[in-house]
Amino acid sequence: MIYNKRLILAHFWLAFALFGVAILLGEWQMFIRSPLHGWLRNADLYYRSVTAHGTVMGYVFPTLVAMGFGYFISEAALGQPLVGRRWAWAGYYMIIIGSVAAVVPVAMGLDSVLYTFYPPMIGNAFYYIGVVLVVVGSWVWVALMGINLYVWKRAHPGAPVPLAMFANVAGAYLWGWTAVGAALELLFQILPVALGFATTINAGLSRVLFSWTLHAIVYFWLMPAYIAFYTIVPRAIGGRLYSDSMARISFALFLVFAMPIGIHHLFADPEVGAGFKVVHSIFTAMVAVPTLLTVFTICASVEIAARLRGGKGLFGWVKALPWANPQMLALALSFVMLGFGGAGGLINMSYQLDSTIHNTQWVTGHFHLIFGGAIVIMYFALAYDLWPHLTGRALLNLRLVHWQLWLWFIGMIVLTFPWHYAGLLGMPRRMAFYDYTAPGMFAEGVSVVMSTIGGAILVVSAALFLTVLIRNHSAARVDPEPFTFSRAVHEPVSLPWALNGLGLWLGLMIALTITNYGYPIVQLMMTPEGRVPPVFVGGKP
Amino acid sequence: MARAVPADPHDGEAVAKRIENRWALTMVGLVALLVAMVIFTGLHWATMPPSRVETINPSTLHVSGEFVESNLGSAVETDGSVTVRIVGQQYSFTPQCIVVPSRTPVTFRVTSADVIHGMLITGTNINSMVSPGYISTFKTRFEKPGDHLMPCHEFCGTGHEGMWANVKVVEPDAFARLVGPTRRASCDL
Secondary structure: OOOOHHHHHHHHHHHHHHHHHHHHHHHHHHHHOOOOOOOOOOHHHHHHHHHHHHHHHHHHHHHHHHHHHHHHHHHHHHOOOOOOHHHHHHHHHHHHHHHHHHHHHHHOOOOOOOOOOOOOEEOOHHHHHHHHHHHHHHHHHHHHHHHHHHHHHHHOOOOOOOHHHHHHHHHHHHHHHHHHHHHHHHHHHHHHHHOOOOOOEEHHHHHHHHHHHHHHHHHHHHHHHHHHHHHOHHHHOOOOEOOHHHHHHHHHHHHHHOOOOHHHHHOOOOOOOHHHHHHHHHHHHHOHHHHHHHHHHHHHHHHHHHHHOOOOOOOHHHHHOOOOOHHHHHHHHHHHHHHHHHHHHHHHHOOOOHHHHOOEHHHHHHHHHHHHHHHHHHHHHHHHHHHHHHHOEOOOOHHHHHHHHHHHHHHHHHHHHHHHHHHHOOOEOOOOOOOOOOOOOHHHHHHHHHHHHHHHHHHHHHHHHHHHHHHHOOOOEOOOOOOOOOOEOOOOOOOOHHHHOOHHHHHHHHHHHHHHHHHHHHHHHOOHHHEEOOEEOOOOO | OOOOOOOOHHHHHHHHHHHHHHHHHHHHHHHHHHHHHHHHHHHHOOOOOOOOOOEOOHHHOOOOOOOOHHHOEEEEOOOOOEEEEEEEEOOEEEOOEEEEEOOOEEEEEEEEOOOOEEEEOOOOOOEEEEOEOEOEEEEEEOOOOEEEEEEOOOOOOHHHHHOEEEEEEEOHHHHHHHHHHHOEEOOOO
16 A cells, blocks of 8 residues: 555656656767767866766666655555655655755856766855755655664564565665765865865865765665565566575675775775775675675576466576566566676776776766666666556556667667777767867777767657656556565565664674775875865856 | 475475575675686786875975976986876876887876876776876886877866877887987977
């Protein structure tokens, strides 16, 4: 039973509407810097667009999806109305106010610093304050998820926490803690300078603090997709989840290992020593483990569905899968993109191989493939699954849904494969213009044109996605069966306390963050020589 | 994996657990192997990114010390190796054209006078951030003569797109002729 449908729909619709705008900016950027377009006289327009595209797609869109889905899970899995409904709306409005406060100065060209901030460049303070408001609004959700689980546990002592809620709260706590890094950077490094209270800034320390957020945020983006893998797809295709406890272990491992690894973004930076770079490289390798466990559990769950439908043979069962089901299709396409993206990720995290591709177009290709591809396609899938339960109306146009998912997949491959290749050729990131007539840059021009075509396919797919959802609101009313999550083959009767709550894993997450980040942060705080004058963009406030 | 359900449901659970554990151990082993490769190559080939936390005041770079303009570019050390000193600033590198000998150990020392920059040399593994307040140091060796591009790869402001330098790798004897008695060289015009 879903009690607060309006709250959940408000989150999803704001997320998808902003996504619809930001994807147009992305494709515009792709076109501007391709050989199809000449020199853009005012390069700042390009960087305003990059700042807005990144801020929306990186912060606002996935946060709203996680929040809306989180409220949904809390009510559907725990079977109780959301505790703290008013707070939830307050958090939602904070995100709206924050987004407006951030986007207006960006559009005016006062904050072309990109969503990764890049101090000592300093823009107008409203942008940073807006981002802080978005984060604080999302922290309301983090607290509410913890409180709702706590209320349920008090009412059901000893009962196993539903897997969907366990994973959802793990994602919430992960976000609560990972956002602290960027918040520290904004509050103690950037804002004092932007508001005129300080005249120097330690760019190295700022980068280390940002890396605290920068990697684990990826796992926060990924959580809704993984929750859909485990708790929606097996049910939707008529199967069972292979293992409930392995699912819990995977989510717990994400909580522990997603955090202490962010310095792998700083392999090429001078302000961190070799020792901590190696340590973070090793921990990054470990965070591959929960994904590899997930691949096994989900493939096994899918096989169960296929065999229940009469599938036979070592691999012959693949044919018995319900390929007409959007959840099945989305899962398969997501896994293909996850495979390629994950392989690229292993290269990025490698202490040595990174230097070949660090800060090249390869990296942009990588995170578009794994976030925009593998994860966002599951956002689509979960919206398709949830929508009839939220609107009480039928989701028709299955053919359109199929087209949409396939186009997203094809568009993403056409966009990102040439993008990776351009990176291998040494094409740097974040430029509004490239001189493709320079020696050696012709091949890069060809791959950027291919990526532009891929981006156009993605725009079409996004338009189809929004069309399907909008049409649903005027479709025939239906009475959907009560929403259920996947059931495990062997459902847990009682669980060890470590897998029925997050206390142990939260403790490990915080302890590992301190061991892996404590020394580099304190070392840089005690390096006053690292403080440098700010460089204001868009004019001093 | 999912064969016909055995008569005793607990039997099935034990089988499922065993397969799952086997997979988990294999995956942990795979990751351990990757980590071992990283550690081995790191130690054996001493492949290390720029990693000394060495600071410098960006406001006085041009006035005194290692990064004054006359000391930038390639310098021949007494042991025959070459040190290249570069300053990045909005929106150029100094020097804009760097000349180095092939088959010679080269040490780069790079810093920024204002914001965060980056540099990579196309066709090589040379790749570093260039941060104000810190010096990036790394060692390398160019095997073949040739021309490379050296773009700034980090967003450093509106003019970022124009921040490209060139690297010329020349034969060691040609380089020796170029440096002359000052033991310094760049290919800036």
